[in-house]
Amino acid sequence: MTTDPVLVVEDLKMHYVTRAGTVRAVDGVSFAVARGQSLGLVGESGCGKSSIAMTLLKLLPDNARLVSGSIILNGVDLTTLSEDQMRAHRWDRISMVFQAAMNSLDPVYRVGDQIIEALEAHSASAGRDAMERVRELFDLVSLDPTYIRRYPHEYSGGMRQRAIIAMALACEPDIIIADEPTTALDVIVQDHILREMQAIQRSLNMSMIYISHDMAVIAEVCDVVGVMYAGKLVEFGPTTEVYARPIHPYTKALMSAFPSVRGEKHDLTTLPGEPPDLLDLPAGCAFHPRCAYATDECRTSIPPTVQRGDHWATCWNPVDDLGGE
Amino acid sequence: MSAVNAQHAVPTALWRARLRLALQSLRENWQLFVRTRIGIIGLAIIGLYALLALAHPILMNTVWEPRTYDPVVGYAFDETQQPAPPSLKHLLGTDPLGRDILSQLMFSARSEFLLGLLAATVTVVIGTAVGAIAAYFGGWVDTLLMRLADIMIMMPAISVLIVLSALIGVEHFELALIIGILSGFGATGVVLKSQALSVVVKPYIDAARSAGGGHFHIILVHIVPNLLPLSFLYMMFTVTSAIFSEAVLSFLGLLDVRMSWGLMIHTTESAGYLLQVTEFWWLIFPASLSITLLCSAFYLVGRSLDEVVNPRLRSR
Amino acid sequence: MNVSVGIPASASLALVSAVNLAKRYPVSAGWFRRDRSFIHAVDGVSFDLMPGETLGLVGESGCGKTTTGRMLVRLTEPTDGQVLFKNQSGDLEDIAHLKGAPLKDFRRRAQMVFQDPYESMNPRRTIFDTVAEPLHVQKIGDHSERFERVSETLSMVGLTPPASFLFRFPHELSGGQRQRVAIARALVMEPSFVVADEPTSMLDISIRTGIMQLMNELADRLGIGYLYITHDLAVARYMCSRIAVMYLGKIVEMGDTEDVLQYPVHPYTKALLSAVPVPDPEATRDALSIKGSVSAPVDPLPRCRFYDRCPIADDYCRDNDHPPLEDKGAGRLAACHKA
Ligand SMILES: Nc1ncnc2c1ncn2[C@@H]1O[C@H](COP(=O)(O)OP(=O)(O)OP(=O)(O)O)[C@@H](O)[C@H]1O
Numbered sequence: 001m002t003t004d005p006v007l008v009v010e011d012l013k014m015h016y017v018t019r020a021g022t023v024r025a026v027d028g029v030s031f032a033v034a035r036g037q038s039l040g041l042v043g044e045s046g047c048g049k050s051s052i053a054m055t056l057l058k059l060l061p062d063n064a065r066l067v068s069g070s071i072i073l074n075g076v077d078l079t080t081l082s083e084d085q086m087r088a089h090r091w092d093r094i095s096m097v098f099q100a101a102m103n104s105l106d107p108v109y110r111v112g113d114q115i116i117e118a119l120e121a122h123s124a125s126a127g128r129d130a131m132e133r134v135r136e137l138f139d140l141v142s143l144d145p146t147y148i149r150r151y152p153h154e155y156s157g158g159m160r161q162r163a164i165i166a167m168a169l170a171c172e173p174d175i176i177i178a179d180e181p182t183t184a185l186d187v188i189v190q191d192h193i194l195r196e197m198q199a200i201q202r203s204l205n206m207s208m209i210y211i212s213h214d215m216a217v218i219a220e221v222c223d224v225v226g227v228m229y230a231g232k233l234v235e236f237g238p239t240t241e242v243y244a245r246p247i248h249p250y251t252k253a254l255m256s257a258f259p260s261v262r263g264e265k266h267d268l269t270t271l272p273g274e275p276p277d278l279l280d281l282p283a284g285c286a287f288h289p290r291c292a293y294a295t296d297e298c299r300t301s302i303p304p305t306v307q308r309g310d311h312w313a314t315c316w317n318p319v320d321d322l323g324g325e
Numbered sequence: 326m327s328a329v330n331a332q333h334a335v336p337t338a339l340w341r342a343r344l345r346l347a348l349q350s351l352r353e354n355w356q357l358f359v360r361t362r363i364g365i366i367g368l369a370i371i372g373l374y375a376l377l378a379l380a381h382p383i384l385m386n387t388v389w390e391p392r393t394y395d396p397v398v399g400y401a402f403d404e405t406q407q408p409a410p411p412s413l414k415h416l417l418g419t420d421p422l423g424r425d426i427l428s429q430l431m432f433s434a435r436s437e438f439l440l441g442l443l444a445a446t447v448t449v450v451i452g453t454a455v456g457a458i459a460a461y462f463g464g465w466v467d468t469l470l471m472r473l474a475d476i477m478i479m480m481p482a483i484s485v486l487i488v489l490s491a492l493i494g495v496e497h498f499e500l501a502l503i504i505g506i507l508s509g510f511g512a513t514g515v516v517l518k519s520q521a522l523s524v525v526v527k528p529y530i531d532a533a534r535s536a537g538g539g540h541f542h543i544i545l546v547h548i549v550p551n552l553l554p555l556s557f558l559y560m561m562f563t564v565t566s567a568i569f570s571e572a573v574l575s576f577l578g579l580l581d582v583r584m585s586w587g588l589m590i591h592t593t594e595s596a597g598y599l600l601q602v603t604e605f606w607w608l609i610f611p612a613s614l615s616i617t618l619l620c621s622a623f624y625l626v627g628r629s630l631d632e633v634v635n636p637r638l639r640s641r
Numbered sequence: 642m643n644v645s646v647g648i649p650a651s652a653s654l655a656l657v658s659a660v661n662l663a664k665r666y667p668v669s670a671g672w673f674r675r676d677r678s679f680i681h682a683v684d685g686v687s688f689d690l691m692p693g694e695t696l697g698l699v700g701e702s703g704c705g706k707t708t709t710g711r712m713l714v715r716l717t718e719p720t721d722g723q724v725l726f727k728n729q730s731g732d733l734e735d736i737a738h739l740k741g742a743p744l745k746d747f748r749r750r751a752q753m754v755f756q757d758p759y760e761s762m763n764p765r766r767t768i769f770d771t772v773a774e775p776l777h778v779q780k781i782g783d784h785s786e787r788f789e790r791v792s793e794t795l796s797m798v799g800l801t802p803p804a805s806f807l808f809r810f811p812h813e814l815s816g817g818q819r820q821r822v823a824i825a826r827a828l829v830m831e832p833s834f835v836v837a838d839e840p841t842s843m844l845d846i847s848i849r850t851g852i853m854q855l856m857n858e859l860a861d862r863l864g865i866g867y868l869y870i871t872h873d874l875a876v877a878r879y880m881c882s883r884i885a886v887m888y889l890g891k892i893v894e895m896g897d898t899e900d901v902l903q904y905p906v907h908p909y910t911k912a913l914l915s916a917v918p919v920p921d922p923e924a925t926r927d928a929l930s931i932k933g934s935v936s937a938p939v940d941p942l943p944r945c946r947f948y949d950r951c952p953i954a955d956d957y958c959r960d961n962d963h964p965p966l967e968d969k970g971a972g973r974l975a976a977c978h979k980a
């Protein structure tokens with residue numbers, strides 16, 4: 001793995017303006033993704049994972065406000081681009097598999113034609129070349145080439161998801177963002193797709209941001225992982241490190257709440273309380289009302305960053321106090 | 326909490342919660358309604374005619390002398406020639422039979438409202454029942470009701486009414502019933518059924534069934550309340566079609582009614598003034614304009630409600 | 642009742658007994674075609690559930706889990722087979738013919754928790770209305786007694802203080818709270834049997850664990866028999882003492898949960914297990930041996946349902962009928978010619 005970063009995100013803030021108030025869906029997030037690396041984003045529903053993805057692609061609804069921050073993709077700051085320039089970047093350099101993408105194929109066109117259209121829109125190739133490329137792509141995601149000329153309803157859920165992935169790969173982007181690409185699928189289909197995505201990513205030396213709420217899936221797919229809580233990254237580091245020695249109590253709680261089919265049957269612990277309300281975040285560390293380790297500082301002041309090599313977390317009371325202050 | 330206390334506290338708290346939900350959704354829907362503007366225009370027109378209708382009996386009891394101003398049997402002795410053009414005493418003039426047009430207009434407004442609301446209520450009661458029952462029971466009940474609906478929809482309402490009024494004397498009350506039945510068993514029932522179909526597949530219906538709830542309980546408690554917004558919308562459209570049908574039938578002289586906007590035009594026509602619109606404009610315009618305005622007003626309110634209850638239509 | 646498949650001699654001790662349950666849904670075969678096809682959604686499913694036991698029903702989407710559960714509480718009429726339920730006098734009784742008072746009694750004692758916490762509550766009714774509905778339709782207690790009972794049940798499922806939830810509406814609750822209300826509604830009648838259809842699949846991990854523990858606790862405390870439907874083997878592991886693995890309308894393996902997960906016998910169970918991702922970045926999983934995905938079981942051929950995807954299938958599997966669910970030793974039941 002090289003260290004040259006493909007994508008650098010600095011202090012990204014994106015808020016939704018609603019009648020009830022401001023939703024701080026992305027609240028000061030910074031990270032970098034190296035070439036060929038896959039970054040996982042985990043967190044509970046509503047913590048802002050999809051919002052980050054949409055912000056990176058600048059596909060935001062009207063009520064979204066990009067408050068601050070920069071998104072530097074291959075040296076170009078995407079936040080400064082106009083919509084036209086951005087359109088040229090999407091698909092070409094940064095592409096995405098959306099949450100519930102299975103339903104995003106147009107039911108009235110053949111799947112192959114939809115991919116060709118995407119290819120031609122980016123003048124990657126046209127006519128016979130484009131058809132050739134579609135064949136390659138279908139091969140890449142292990143779809144039978146006879147399905148090129150079929151309609152989406154003739155595909156199963158898993159096949160549709162593969163077609164969507166093929167489409168996202170069409171222009172050989174530098175980075176692909178996959179937002180819960182397998183959440184709606186069965187384990188067996190999920191297994192096929194995860195393996196294919198990993199293989200493709202490795203063979204093309206592409207970077208990937210993989211969004212999921214499933215700790216197990218992230219463990220399998222990603223080299224680095226970021227744990228999100230209430231619009232912020234609370235822990236970040238190499239997957240092996242984070243899973244073996246979590247620093248943040250939230251990460252630890254998530255992991256011990258996660259049932260596993262293999263190994264010893266350990267007791268599951270429960271996280272008390274409710275997920276945070278992004279309209280009205282608690283002061284200090286947003287996690288403090290549910291945290292078993294919370295102290296007075298947690299309730300009043302923003303927690304500091306605890307750094308352990310390339311693994312960090314923001315917490316007043318790091319769980320695994322190996323550092324020995 | 327003592328038993329006596331609880332007995333009173335529970336229903337009160339429950340009703341307070343229900344009231345709160347009702348008020349809250351009323352407030353939200355009202356805001357959406359206001360935002361559509363056309364609904365407000367419609368409501369303003371309806372309000373204006375409601376005021377006219379309400380004012381009529383008051384005027385008759387105070388300033389308007391019945392012998393002169395009665396909408397049906399009055400005669401404007403103070404005019405030398407009938408029909409008389411508008412004057413201070415008769416703001417909209419008089420008709421060929423010497424009756425005050427404004428008084429006729431205001432008097433008729435009330436019966437138009439009663440007709441419209443009765444027709445709409447009948448439609449909605451029947452339509453909701455048909456929709457809920459067809460969707461809930463399915464099978465042959467559904468087939469039967471839907472074939473009946475096909476027949477109702479295929480029958481051209483106006484010609485049915487013409488035949489009926491020739492056979493039995495049709496007054497406002499009968500007219501409202503007929504329109505209500507045609508539309509309730511017909512188009513409105515079909516629309517409400519398709520809405521009900523999306524309700525009967527909800528898991529809470531199954532939950533009610535597995536709790537031991539009977540058909541009556543499920544239809545009344547779970548399905549009908551979820552149909553009400555749409556029912557209310559179709560009430561508005563029924564009012565429009567009722568007023569319009571009434572106008573056509575009385576214009577043709579087929580209704581046994583004492584006075585109505587359609588009858589006012591009919592009187593004008595049978596006295597031979599219909600083609601002299603420019604000269605005797607007060608004989609035609611007040612009535613025809615009222616028909617148009619009130620019909621459109623209910624239609625506008627309906628359209629606007631449509632945007633409120635169908636989120637997909639809401640303009641962003 | 643002399644159906645032998647999968648019914649142990651202890652059947653009379655059972656709380657609920659499914660006997661060769663089957664459900665077929667007609668599908669139109671095309672225009673102008675008279676011969677109709679059928680989806681064999683559930684096809685010859687038999688098992689017993691003891692009082693206080695939690696039996697897991699696992700399998701991929703569309704394998705017939707929900708249909709089975711619905712037949713057990715008589716929300717779907719079986720095409721074939723019977724559901725026997727222990728009635729007040731302790732006898733197993735076929736629920737298909739229940740009417741009037743005995744049916745009400747059955748409804749009181751068999752409940753279902755529905756999959757989707759967002760759709761399983763009428764948005765226009767308060768939490769009190771929703772939870773009290775079974776009491777209301779069964780005409781149990783007067784207003785204040787119902788109030789007491791609903792409050793108790795709400796605190797039992799962890800919605801405390803109940804008074805602050807009673808008069809709210811579903812949209813004013815979070816997903817986890819709604820799921821608790823759904824459980825409360827099923828428990829308010831103090832049932833002896835509950836079908837729980839993926840009660841936690843829509844919830845976040847952090848909330849999910851709480852609900853799972855709650856249900857376990859209540860099962861122990863109240864002696865409720867659960868049929869716990871899930872597609873998540875890990876969840877089944879924590880909830881169920883026994884599991885039954887379904888594939889295309891058939892139970893293909895059944896036994897003690899830990900046993901089945903440690904030493905699966907049927908090739909499908911093996912595949913399902915090896916497809917579950919592990920939350921350990923250093924672990925590696927073997928590549929899956931099976932290919933393709935489940936199709937709808939429309940007019941299946943008279944051979945093993947798993948034949949097309951089975952890694953160990955041979956000519957015998959091709960030429961013979963679907964294998965019966967039989968004892969493969971140590972109380973494990975599996976339906977495979979080769980296991
Ligand atoms: N257009 C919008 N306007 C207002 N608030 C929004 C909008 N879109 C999302 N939100 C809110 O922003 C927060 C973050 O949403 P987001 O979709 O990013 O969550 P997520 O982490 O992807 O969750 P999930 O796992 O459920 O997909 C949520 O609280 C959501 O309610």
Ligand SMILES: Nc1ncnc2c1ncn2[C@@H]1O[C@H](COP(=O)(O)OP(=O)(O)OP(=O)(O)O)[C@@H](O)[C@H]1O
Pocket residue numbers: 666680681682700701702703704705706707708709872937938
């Ligand atoms: N009312 C119905 N009409 C026709 N087919 C149906 C009906 N209900 C279910 N089916 C079919 O029966 C099969 C089994 O469905 P069922 O809902 O029991 O699956 P499931 O195991 O619960 O799946 P999931 O995990 O997706 O909920 C599916 O192929 C489904 O399409």
Ligand code: SF4
Pocket residue numbers: 908909945946947948949951952953954955958964976977978979980
């Ligand atoms: S019976 Fe044959 S086809 Fe079926 S699971 Fe066993 S080995 Fe596979």
Ligand SMILES: [Mg+2]
Pocket residue numbers: 049050051099179
């Ligand atoms: Mg999301």
Ligand SMILES: [Mg+2]
Pocket residue numbers: 706707708756838
């Ligand atoms: Mg199901």
